[in-house]
Amino acid sequence: MKIVVLVKQVPDTAADKRLDPDTLAVDRGAVDGLINEMDEFAVEEALQLVEKHGGEVTVVSMGPDDATDAYKKALQMGADKAVFLSDPALAGSDALATSEALAKVLGTLEYDLVILGSEASDARTSLVPALLAERLGLPQLTFASKVEVDGSAIRVNRLTDYGHDVVEAALPAVVSVVEKINEPRYPSFKGIMAAKKKPVEALDLAGLGLDAGSVGWAGSRSKVLDATVAPPRAKGTIVTDEGNGGSELVGFLASKKFV
Amino acid sequence: MMTAMLDPTLPAEYEDLRKAVEAFAREEVAPVIGDYYERHAFPYPIVAAMGRMGLFGLPFPSEYGGMDGDYFALCIALEELARVDSSVAITLEAGVSLGSMPVYRFGTDEQKEYWLTDLCKGERLAAFGLTEPGGGSDAGAVNTRAGNVGDSWVINGSKSFITNSGTDITSLITVMAVTARDDDGRAELSCVLVPSGTPGLTVEPGYSKVGWCASDTHGLVFDNCRVPQENLLGERGRGYAQFLRTLDEGRIAIAALATGLAQGCVDECVRYVKERSAFGHKIGEYQAIQFKIADMEARAHSSRLAWRHAAGLLLAGKPFKKEAAIAKLAASEAAMASAREAAQIFGGYGFMNEFPVGRFYRDAKILEIGEGTSEVQRLLIARSLNLV
Ligand SMILES: Cc1cc2nc3c(=O)[nH]c(=O)nc-3n(C[C@@H](O)[C@H](O)[C@H](O)COP(=O)(O)OP(=O)(O)OC[C@H]3O[C@@H](n4cnc5c(N)ncnc54)[C@H](O)[C@@H]3O)c2cc1C
Ligand SMILES: Cc1cc2nc3c(=O)[nH]c(=O)nc-3n(C[C@H](O)[C@H](O)[C@H](O)COP(=O)(O)OP(=O)(O)OC[C@H]3O[C@@H](n4cnc5c(N)ncnc54)[C@H](O)[C@@H]3O)c2cc1C
Numbered sequence: 001m002k003i004v005v006l007v008k009q010v011p012d013t014a015a016d017k018r019l020d021p022d023t024l025a026v027d028r029g030a031v032d033g034l035i036n037e038m039d040e041f042a043v044e045e046a047l048q049l050v051e052k053h054g055g056e057v058t059v060v061s062m063g064p065d066d067a068t069d070a071y072k073k074a075l076q077m078g079a080d081k082a083v084f085l086s087d088p089a090l091a092g093s094d095a096l097a098t099s100e101a102l103a104k105v106l107g108t109l110e111y112d113l114v115i116l117g118s119e120a121s122d123a124r125t126s127l128v129p130a131l132l133a134e135r136l137g138l139p140q141l142t143f144a145s146k147v148e149v150d151g152s153a154i155r156v157n158r159l160t161d162y163g164h165d166v167v168e169a170a171l172p173a174v175v176s177v178v179e180k181i182n183e184p185r186y187p188s189f190k191g192i193m194a195a196k197k198k199p200v201e202a203l204d205l206a207g208l209g210l211d212a213g214s215v216g217w218a219g220s221r222s223k224v225l226d227a228t229v230a231p232p233r234a235k236g237t238i239v240t241d242e243g244n245g246g247s248e249l250v251g252f253l254a255s256k257k258f259v
Numbered sequence: 260m261m262t263a264m265l266d267p268t269l270p271a272e273y274e275d276l277r278k279a280v281e282a283f284a285r286e287e288v289a290p291v292i293g294d295y296y297e298r299h300a301f302p303y304p305i306v307a308a309m310g311r312m313g314l315f316g317l318p319f320p321s322e323y324g325g326m327d328g329d330y331f332a333l334c335i336a337l338e339e340l341a342r343v344d345s346s347v348a349i350t351l352e353a354g355v356s357l358g359s360m361p362v363y364r365f366g367t368d369e370q371k372e373y374w375l376t377d378l379c380k381g382e383r384l385a386a387f388g389l390t391e392p393g394g395g396s397d398a399g400a401v402n403t404r405a406g407n408v409g410d411s412w413v414i415n416g417s418k419s420f421i422t423n424s425g426t427d428i429t430s431l432i433t434v435m436a437v438t439a440r441d442d443d444g445r446a447e448l449s450c451v452l453v454p455s456g457t458p459g460l461t462v463e464p465g466y467s468k469v470g471w472c473a474s475d476t477h478g479l480v481f482d483n484c485r486v487p488q489e490n491l492l493g494e495r496g497r498g499y500a501q502f503l504r505t506l507d508e509g510r511i512a513i514a515a516l517a518t519g520l521a522q523g524c525v526d527e528c529v530r531y532v533k534e535r536s537a538f539g540h541k542i543g544e545y546q547a548i549q550f551k552i553a554d555m556e557a558r559a560h561s562s563r564l565a566w567r568h569a570a571g572l573l574l575a576g577k578p579f580k581k582e583a584a585i586a587k588l589a590a591s592e593a594a595m596a597s598a599r600e601a602a603q604i605f606g607g608y609g610f611m612n613e614f615p616v617g618r619f620y621r622d623a624k625i626l627e628i629g630e631g632t633s634e635v636q637r638l639l640i641a642r643s644l645n646l647v
Binding site for chain 1: 271272275276279280282283311312313317321326327328332
């Protein structure tokens with residue numbers, strides 16, 4: 001089967017991030033970029049499916065021209081090839097515009113299954129998988145904690161607050177995965193060496209035939225008007241135990257509706 | 260962010276490998292290794308994961324299940340592992356550099372085919388037995404004998420401190436033994452491949468060690484231990500030369516491991532001095548502390564240059580004996596000094612096993628002893644200078 005995995009390059013979650021005061025977007029130049037962690041689970045799931053059913057894995061990533069680490073990591077893990085969409089006019093794309101561009105890329109590819117992370121660690125909207133499925137006119141199976149493919153059918157466990165739902169659809173379909181689903185492999189040295197020789201198709205808007213006005217700052221329907229630094233966390237409450245410590249604690253927890 | 264080792268002069272594939280092992284050590288080793296260490300238990304699940312990642316196959320070709328890498332790549336991995344924990348690093352070092360490498364370098368095609376594939380996957384482990392109860396520095400003074408009886412070698416004697424020799428997954432111990440003596444009593448030394456579980460081989464209970472507590476070390480006793488003739492490694496009488504080559508390379512690996520420990524000390528201290536206060540200031544504000552860490556950083560950096568230079572010579576096919584000895588000497592003494600200072604900076608916590616610096620302190624000393632003591636390194640360096 002042919003699987004496309006979408007991977008996003010994000011700023012290192014461990015690093016101190018800051019907003020660019022002019023655009024109110026994350027200042028991506030200031031910190032190291034790497035693959036969105038959840039997307040490693042998406043890559044792993046694709047690799048496991050292909051190991052089981054045969055086929056190939058293509059990774060697709062959209063980002064600034066130096067955001068190459070994400071798809072490279074996926075290739076090192078074992079994906080077969082990559083498509084990298086980059087164009088200055090894509091800067092500022094919101095989730096809607098991002099999904100438009102990514103849907104257009106998918107239009108150039110053959111696939112039975114599209115796998116995404118369920119959330120990018122920087123903007124964290126979780127919108128892209130659903131938007132993309134809608135644009136492609138495909139079933140969406142989001143927040144998957146287990147994926148099984150049987151012939152032309154796909155069945156996933158969809159994580160919910162109370163457990164999971166079992167959802168089934170016909171292929172092709174769009175799936176987003178959660179961290180519970182597997183344990184991503186670490187790239188081996190052989191994988192690292194092999195990745196250097198794997199095909200990477202570089203696309204820009206012209207190559208994709210996409211109008212610059214429909215993506216980027218221009219094509220985004222949502223705008224960030226203002227951003228304020230979160231206030232530092234307030235000091236915690238200290239309970240001095242003078243024999244009544246237990247009831248004080250329970251009272252506090254009850255007031256917060258924890259008990 | 261720990262970017263201490265980012266080096267644009269390093270080819271990208273080594274840097275990518277470094278990053279992968281760094282992430283592995285941080286995510287898979289650091290959270291659990293303290294517990295194994297306390298229990299003096301061998302971390303089988305970690306070793307299996309290292310195997311899946313291909314670390315045990317780094318310097319070997321893919322025809323034997325290897326990664327088509329080289330010795331430099333192995334050393335990169337050792338440094339990154341030892342930044343977090345030395346027990347898993349020495350398990351890899353001994354498994355590859357002492358265990359598999361002699362088979363790869365000196366073995367027959369049949370021997371390579373038979374042993375290397377499982378070893379490269381990390382599903383089995385190999386050991387190298389040179390040191391004996393009577394001494395290790397004088398490698399020529401081996402007393403263990405392997406007699407040629409019929410179509411077998413019959414081994415008698417004992418070995419001490421043999422890493423990886425007694426795990427559940429150990430498949431092979433290469434034993435250095437006297438295969439003949441000439442009329443003047445001079446020994447002919449050869450290496451013999453002894454499969455684990457061969458009758459006549461007794462693996463003694465593990466030692467109670469000061470450090471490397473999650474690695475596997477045993478004494479071995481051979482009592483009429485019989486292996487087939489074809490288990491001779493390479494040529495008869497070449498044991499000493501094989502061993503010299505093995506140890507020369509091994510010194511670079513130990514230097515890389517020591518560099519990792521020295522770097523781990525820097526990592527831990529940089530974090531801690533920003534958190535810990537005394538006399539109303541973060542201790543990192545005191546110059547006495549800053550200078551200790553500056554020295555630690557300088558030692559880690561110089562050690563890294565030393566092992567990389569020696570490894571570069573090895574890859575280029577140039578002589579590297581002196582450079583390997585210098586790297587081993589400098590890096591192990593750097594690790595010892597930095598571990599001592601790191602424990603000092605952590606105060607009382609530096610003496611607690613649950614903190615990595617406590618382990619670093621305990622793990623550093625052996626680096627000045629194993630695979631050639633510091634005195635032996637100085638002997639080698641002095642010899643290269645033709646002083647007499
Ligand atoms: C400060 C800031 C403010 C923002 N404000 C808005 C706003 O007001 N409105 C709005 O709509 N958006 C906004 N965005 C989000 C927008 O820029 C997103 O980064 C982008 O649209 C992707 O959405 P996401 O990161 O939330 O992805 P998610 O939907 O959380 O990502 C899910 C999955 O989609 C895939 N994916 C996402 N992006 C890519 C990509 N570029 N290439 C390949 N795969 C990808 C990955 O598999 C990922 O795991 C803002 C971002 C920032 C940093
Ligand atoms: C945890 C651990 C793991 C080990 N793993 C292995 C293994 O896998 N395989 C293996 O074969 N061995 C292994 N060893 C053994 C190790 O390599 C030896 O301990 C080391 O080589 C020193 O030998 P020795 O202990 O016999 O000391 P000795 O040789 O007895 O030396 C005692 C002291 O005398 C000094 N000395 C010796 N000769 C001279 C000289 N000419 N001039 C000046 N000083 C001198 C030495 O430097 C040392 O300080 C391991 C040891 C330990 C502790």
